[in-house]
Amino acid sequence: MITILKKEINEFLDSLIAYVVIGIFLMGIGLIMWVFPETNVLDYGYVSMDVLFSYAPFVFMFLVPAITMKSFAEEKRNGTIELLYTLPFKETDIILGKFFGGLLLVLFSILPTLIYYFSLSYLGNPPGNIDTAGIIGSYIGLVLLASVFTSVGILVSALTGNQIVSFILAAFLCFLLFFGFDSLANINVWSSGSSFIRSIGVMVHYEVMSKGLIDLRDVVYFLSASALLLYLTKLTLKIQRGE
């Protein structure tokens, strides 16, 4: 698994896409956090990183599929999937290697946002007057959200042999998973079932965590959603090989 993970990271960092994607992500988040008049933290007057955590899912919907779109689609297009399968790797190792490779790259992309924490901490009155525990909790929520979106990206990449299709489909599925169930639950036909439908979606779980509140139920939700999506990836690959 480590061998695949290293390969994924090297391959991604070796391509121009990596720097474009990460650069645009950081610029977008930076503009929202520090420049745009409606959202910038300087005008807000409070030392808070809520803006980052509430806008991050929107940016992740594009960032994560851009990172994962290559994973299986490119291997299939180039025929290197045959090479991977005939090397002594377990199928699970290949999937997990690609998943953790993608996740690490997403984490690597959000790493520079830690500077915002230190900047805000310095700007606080008195300096250091910031809810560190809450921000740590929110970052954990962000990592778990990245994990679900990465699993979606890996699954979709396994479904298709085309990177562009993989990107568009993964972005759409991430959007659907985040907002879809919440919007569905808002339709006034479900009565008591609406809260159950809402709980299937990512949004309700992320909103709790983005406020820094770590509830074990939400953690279990994120981890099991990732595991389920990765299992579906395994099934997809097995079916494609005729097993």
Place this chain on the structure above:
Amino acid sequence: MSIVVNQLTKLYGSQKAVDGISFQAQKGKITGFLGPNGAGKSTTMKIATGYLPLSGGTVEVGGIDVVTSPLKVKKVTGYLPEHNPLYLDMYVKEYLSFIAAAYGLKNHRSKVASMIALCGLKVEQKKKIRALSKGYRQRVGLAQALIHDPEVLILDEPTSGLDPNQLVEIRKVIKEASQDKTVIFSTHIMQEVEALCDKVVIINKGKIVADSDVSALKSLGGNGTSYRVTFEEEIKEDLFESVGLMVNLVEMNHYSISSEEDPRKLIMKVVTDHALPLVSIMKEEQSLEGVFQTLTKEQ
């Protein structure tokens, strides 16, 4: 370590790509695996390497079942797939190091260096694979298949699309590397089979149509005996046909004369009776191309 294929069947939907084939590839021998396009060669090789699942029968590599212990089989097998898929954005050394890590080899650097030397990649070792010519890419593919010193080597058309010089070089590498290994090698080039292979298995429409030594196979295709007869000038073919011989003009003044039994006496009789200007008479060897065509057309 031998490869034993027994009653192997592979279905794609209702279509039988491989239909109950059985053969063995012995250690220390290069087994040529021949057949027309779509005959089932690549499918069989993909099953033997654990890439594709089988529908029936068994494939054992050194007594290890491919279905029940695929990882063990992969560890002892080197495989060069058809079209030689490579990570084009990797450097040659980086790619070979990745493969070495995949096999869990401890001494990466020395293994990579020895493969680069064996496959003649020294000049190109610092280039990206994308920048290499087809011949060098094929060498990288071979280095990939050989890096863990596998006991079994499965090469799917390793020389297709190469120019004559590259072809000779790659054949040399295969010959050098395949000593004491079990090698299965698929190709469409019959001269290659004669140059490299000890044994030939021919498959057509998913079934085995020949499984024998190269020399024995040559005799399979011949119906009767044939002689190449050369004259100083053009002769009338019906002189030979009138005594029951079959005559074909091969090129100017060169004729292929054959019959069910040895035709030499009859040929000499016609030559002396009509005072024909004979230059030479030579027994014709049945070519592997001819055998291949005969065997794969009959089915």
